[in-house]
Amino acid sequence: VSRIDYVGLAKQEELGTAVTEMEYFPPQTEFSPTRNAELLTLEETLGDRFPEQKDPGTEFFEANWAGAVHMASFPRVASAHFGAPDSGVDGDLNSHLFDPTLIDPNDIPFHSLIQARKDPTPAIFDFLYDALVNTLSMNVDVNTYLTYAAAWVAISRDADAELPDVIRDTSRRLNFKHARVYVSINGGVEAELKVGKWGFESTNNLVSDPGETGILGSAHLDELPVGNAGCTATFTVRDKSQLSDYYLRAFQTEPDSIALRMTALHPVTLEKVEFKVYSCNEIDAPAPGSATNVLRGIDISAEAHKDTDTGKFVTLELVNDVAAYA
Amino acid sequence: VTTVTVKYTGPPGQQVPLLAAHGHAGVCRPDETYELPEDVAERLARSSRWFRVMPAASTAAAAPKRRRSRKAPASPSAPEPAAEDVQAGDEEDTEP
Numbered sequence: 001v002s003r004i005d006y007v008g009l010a011k012q013e014e015l016g017t018a019v020t021e022m023e024y025f026p027p028q029t030e031f032s033p034t035r036n037a038e039l040l041t042l043e044e045t046l047g048d049r050f051p052e053q054k055d056p057g058t059e060f061f062e063a064n065w066a067g068a069v070h071m072a073s074f075p076r077v078a079s080a081h082f083g084a085p086d087s088g089v090d091g092d093l094n095s096h097l098f099d100p101t102l103i104d105p106n107d108i109p110f111h112s113l114i115q116a117r118k119d120p121t122p123a124i125f126d127f128l129y130d131a132l133v134n135t136l137s138m139n140v141d142v143n144t145y146l147t148y149a150a151a152w153v154a155i156s157r158d159a160d161a162e163l164p165d166v167i168r169d170t171s172r173r174l175n176f177k178h179a180r181v182y183v184s185i186n187g188g189v190e191a192e193l194k195v196g197k198w199g200f201e202s203t204n205n206l207v208s209d210p211g212e213t214g215i216l217g218s219a220h221l222d223e224l225p226v227g228n229a230g231c232t233a234t235f236t237v238r239d240k241s242q243l244s245d246y247y248l249r250a251f252q253t254e255p256d257s258i259a260l261r262m263t264a265l266h267p268v269t270l271e272k273v274e275f276k277v278y279s280c281n282e283i284d285a286p287a288p289g290s291a292t293n294v295l296r297g298i299d300i301s302a303e304a305h306k307d308t309d310t311g312k313f314v315t316l317e318l319v320n321d322v323a324a325y326a
Numbered sequence: 327v328t329t330v331t332v333k334y335t336g337p338p339g340q341q342v343p344l345l346a347a348h349g350h351a352g353v354c355r356p357d358e359t360y361e362l363p364e365d366v367a368e369r370l371a372r373s374s375r376w377f378r379v380m381p382a383a384s385t386a387a388a389a390p391k392r393r394r395s396r397k398a399p400a401s402p403s404a405p406e407p408a409a410e411d412v413q414a415g416d417e418e419d420t421e422p
Contacts, residue, residue, distance in 0.1 A: 164373030
């Protein structure tokens with residue numbers, strides 16, 4: 001990927017109807033479209049030892065995007081994972097709340113994607129449609145921007161599409177100076193926790209295995225069912241007085257319920273990203289000893305589950321100056 | 327060169343290199359309009375949902391609908407245009 005490359009995306013109204021007019025062109029640090037095609041393999045006795053041609057079987061497409069969260073375009077990506085957000089006014093800005101517990105998985109909108117490599121002439125590009133984001137992750141570390149990675153799965157590719165002209169998304173990026181984590185243990189008072197980084201990875205477990213959804217007479221999947229939801233939150237505890245507590249939580253037989261609010265808030269514009277985990281349990285908190293490294297943090301991994309009190313799982317809220325993502 | 331008016335209906339914070347090449351540098355503002363050569367306007371409208379070619383006053387009633395979508399082909403080897411793909415004015419989408 002060089003700076004001249006770009007990706008674009010647009011929401012589709014329905015499965016099977018690609019949209020050639022893009023909505024957003026979210027800047028990426030890298031992207032990698034791939035074709036996932038099975039090959040029909042049948043070994044036969046041929047009288048010699050040389051391989052025969054193999055015919056392609058069912059195909060679908062994958063695309064991995066990675067980039068900084070740009071406040072205008074990122075919600076469009078997130079809507080292909082969590083479903084459409086609930087949008088409303090928040091002061092002079094607009095709030096977009098993604099809550100997967102309120103979304104029928106069948107209503108998560110399919111998207112059309114363009115991925116252009118402009119260095120060669122003519123450009124190389126892939127136009128994929130009927131695409132959803134299978135896993136969506138977000139991370140912020142010291143001295144980094146708030147970044148995301150989206151693993152797309154697409155049913156179809158249009159070889160006859162035209163390459164659209166790019167529209168640069170120059171909306172704001174948030175960075176580590178804007179980021180905070182707030183924690184509540186077992187329903188207690190929420191308090192800020194000193195952390196070195198925060199992140200999450202959410203999955204829809206899309207069913208793209210042709211063995212489960214393929215049909216005779218077609219080389220393509222005709223649906224992309226959304227599977228079980230899952231989410232892992234990660235954060236690096238830096239507060240020396242709490243390292244021992246967080247280390248020991250990974251060994252509890254009656255694990256503490258941890259509620260997390262991981263935020264990035266711009267102090268001037270008030271643009272915001274907030275990821276809430278309503279309840280999670282630590283699953284990993286390694287604290288290795290080392291003769292050369294000082295232990296100044298523990299990387300916590302925690303598995304989210306649906307909170308029985310609120311009925312919520314996770315929510316992602318973005319506050320920006322875009323009215324809606326309908 | 328025939329020029330037409332193009333209206334930007336998208337979100338703030340978007341910048342269009344194609345517009346910059348025609349003297350409109352900077353970030354697009356919602357509801358801003360631009361006078362552009364017809365072929366450039368067509369390219370923009372084909373590329374982005376946020377640009378609409380404004381109909382000339384005398385032909386407003388017969389103005390083409392700019393939104394375009396492509397139906398999935400029945401099979402990859404035999405693309406078949408769907409009826410709703412053929413809209414008034416779609417022939418203007420052909421590259422000059």
